[in-house]
Amino acid sequence: MVLNRVWIGMFMISMIMGFSKLIFWQDLNILQTMMESLMKAAESGFNLALLMTATLSLWMGFLQIGQDGGAIGIMSKLISPLFSKLFPEVPKNHPAVGSIMMNFSANMLGLDNAATPAGLKAMKELQELNPNPKVATNAQIMFLVLNASGLTIIPVSILAARTANHSTDPTSVFLPILITTYFATLGGLIYVSIRQKISLLNKTILSYVGGMTALIVIFLIYLVYHPEQIKTISSIVSNTIMFGFIIFFFTLAIKSKVQVFESFINGAKEGFQVAINIIPYLIAMLAAVALFRSSGAFDGLMMGLKESLIFLGVKSLEFIDALPVIFMKPFSGSGARGLMIENMTVFGPDSFVSNLSATFQGSTETTFYVLAVYFGSVKITQTRYAAGAGILCDLIGGTVAVLVAYLFFNV
Numbered sequence: 001m002v003l004n005r006v007w008i009g010m011f012m013i014s015m016i017m018g019f020s021k022l023i024f025w026q027d028l029n030i031l032q033t034m035m036e037s038l039m040k041a042a043e044s045g046f047n048l049a050l051l052m053t054a055t056l057s058l059w060m061g062f063l064q065i066g067q068d069g070g071a072i073g074i075m076s077k078l079i080s081p082l083f084s085k086l087f088p089e090v091p092k093n094h095p096a097v098g099s100i101m102m103n104f105s106a107n108m109l110g111l112d113n114a115a116t117p118a119g120l121k122a123m124k125e126l127q128e129l130n131p132n133p134k135v136a137t138n139a140q141i142m143f144l145v146l147n148a149s150g151l152t153i154i155p156v157s158i159l160a161a162r163t164a165n166h167s168t169d170p171t172s173v174f175l176p177i178l179i180t181t182y183f184a185t186l187g188g189l190i191y192v193s194i195r196q197k198i199s200l201l202n203k204t205i206l207s208y209v210g211g212m213t214a215l216i217v218i219f220l221i222y223l224v225y226h227p228e229q230i231k232t233i234s235s236i237v238s239n240t241i242m243f244g245f246i247i248f249f250f251t252l253a254i255k256s257k258v259q260v261f262e263s264f265i266n267g268a269k270e271g272f273q274v275a276i277n278i279i280p281y282l283i284a285m286l287a288a289v290a291l292f293r294s295s296g297a298f299d300g301l302m303m304g305l306k307e308s309l310i311f312l313g314v315k316s317l318e319f320i321d322a323l324p325v326i327f328m329k330p331f332s333g334s335g336a337r338g339l340m341i342e343n344m345t346v347f348g349p350d351s352f353v354s355n356l357s358a359t360f361q362g363s364t365e366t367t368f369y370v371l372a373v374y375f376g377s378v379k380i381t382q383t384r385y386a387a388g389a390g391i392l393c394d395l396i397g398g399t400v401a402v403l404v405a406y407l408f409f410n411v
Contacts, residue, residue: 006368006387007284007285007288010288010289010291010292010297011288011291013292013295013297014034014288014291014292014294014295014297015295017295017296017297017300018030018031018034018295018296019031021295021296030295030296033294034291034294034295036294037290037291037293037294038287038290038291038294040290041283041286041287041289041290041291042283042286042287044286045279045282045283045285045286045287046279046283048282048286049275049276049278049279049282050275052116052275052278053271053272053275055116055117056116056117056120056271056272056274056275057267057268057269057271057272057275058117058268058271059116059117059118059271060117060120060121060267060268060270060271060274061263061264061265061266061267061268061271062245062246062249062264062267063099063102063117063118063121063249063267064263064264064266064267064268064270065249065250065253065258065260065263065264065267066098066245066248066249066252066253067095067098067267068253068256068258068263069249069250069251069252069253069254069255069256069258069260069263070252070253070256071098071248071249071252071253072095072098072099072102073093073095073098074252075097075098075101075102077093078101079097079101080092080093080097081204081208082204082205082208083097083100084204085198085202085204085205086142086189086193086198086205087100087138087139087142087143088138088198089129089137089138089139090126090129090139091129094125094129095125096122096125096126096129096139099118099119099121099122099125100118100119100122100143102118102122102245103115103118103119103122103147104146104147104151105241105245106118106242107147107150107151107152107365108151108152116373117271119143119147119374120271120274120373120374120377121270122143123140123143123144123374123375123377123378124270124274124377124378126139126140126143127140127378127380130378133378133379133380134379134380134381134382135380135382135384136375136380136382136383136384136386138196140375140380140386141192141196141383141384141385141386141389142192142196144370144371144374144375144386144390145188145189145191145192145386145389145390145393146185146188146189146192147365147370147374148188148364148365148366148367148370148371148390148393149181149184149185149187149188149189149364149365149390149393149397150181150184150185150362150363150364150365150393150397151181151182151184151185152177152178152181152362155173155174155177155361155362158173158177158340158358158361158362159171159173159174161337161340161341161344161358162344162349162354162358165341165344165345165349166349167344167349167350167354168349168350169350172350172355172408172409173355173358173359173362175408176355176359176401176404176405176408176409177358177359177362177363178216179400179404180359180362180363180397180400180401180404181362181363181364181397182213182216183396183397183400184363184364184393184394184396184397184400185393187392187393187396188389188390188392188393188396191389191392192389195385195389274377277376277377277378277379278373278376278377280376281372281373281375281376281377282369282372282373282376284372285331285368285369285372286332288331289331289332289335289368292331293335298324298327298328301327302323302324302327305320305323306320318352318353318356319352319353319356319402319405319406321343321347321353322343322353322354322356322357322360324339325339325340325343325357325360325361326360326363326394326397326398326401329360329361329363329364329366329367329394330364330366330367330368330390330391330394331366331367331368331369332366332369333365333366333369336360336361336366337361339357340354340357340358340360340361343357344357352405352409355405355408355409356401356402356405356409359401359404359405360397360398360401363394363397363398363400363401364393364394364397364398367387367390367391367393367394368387368390370390371383371386371387371390
């Protein structure tokens with residue numbers, strides 16, 4: 001119940017901080033500020049869910065076509081040897097395997113709009129195998145942790161933000177981000193495998209993971225020697241692959257004589273219902289984050305950390321100004337992005353702080369957002385060790401990001 005404790009803890013700390021400011025610092029506006037942020041967070045959560053409804057309906061409609069036409073089944077067979085080892089509870093060629101593959105593919109390509117619907121569909125399909133609907137299964141935890149670790153090959157939004165802020169070398173963070181997010185994902189995979197007694201030395205797992213690693217290394221080497229092509233690849237290849245999936249779905253559906261339009265409508269209806277289920281969970285998490293920030297607890301945490309590092313004799317403190325990004329990332333992707341952009345404005349787009357902030361931003365996913373949305377969509381309340389594993393991925397990603405930044409960006 002880590003997620004429950006974190007949520008309560010954020011509220012209690014925020015309240016203590018707010019009343020302390022009112023009593024000891026005579027900040028007469030603090031409670032009003034906190035209440036306004038709380039109400040805005042609730043409104044933002046509802047509006048975000050409404051915006052997600054269109055995307056969910058669209059992509060879950062396409063996924064339904066893929067499932068009815070047999071495309072998802074074919075994809076499942078291709079990846080089933082690996083998934084049968086990582087997800088032993090899931091039967092071979094189960095529809096969830098194809099949805100999980102779609103989710104991972106979209107995440108690696110930086111296509112969040114396509115990744116979320118596929119992920120939510122995967123959670124729903126995994127939930128159908130769940131003997132206890134309120135408690136997360138091993139398969140759901142493995143999926144969520146790998147999802148929350150945020151393996152991304154092409155960080156499109158980060159490169160776009162750096163370009164918009166006039167960086168002289170927007171793609172300089174590409175390699176550090178890929179290294180960081182890869183280690184975060186690997187750490188999550190190892191941790192969950194140990195908890196679930198899955199042997200990572202299995203030949204099937206080693207061949208798939210080794211093959212993926214080799215492809216990533218080859219891709220990296222190519223882009224290191226052709227940095228001018230990164231922007232083109234990010235804008236063309238990613239969308240080409242996703243359109244390729246859609247064409248594949250339609251082709252097999254027509255060949256199988258599926259009523260494509262009706263199939264799409266059924267999937268879209270499902271996406272609409274999923275969006276409705278998400279709203280309470282989304283509002284709950286965004287409210288806690290907003291209160292934590294508006295009370296000053298977040299700023300106090302950062303100040304305390306900085307003073308502690310100075311007291312311990314840490315001499316190189318350049319990385320501290322970028323830490324708010326990695327602390328915010330587990331709770332809010334947009335909040336972390338805002339802090340990253342703010343650092344570009346304050347310190348310069350090509351400064352060490354800005355480069356590290358971008359690396360932090362691309363290192364992991366929004367852990368608590370992912371847990372709230374994905375588990376909320378299937379009404380799971382007991383997440384077991386999923387939140388702890390997600391936090392571990394964040395810690396690994398943050399640590400590796402600092403080390404890689406000092407290696408790549410000399411200060």
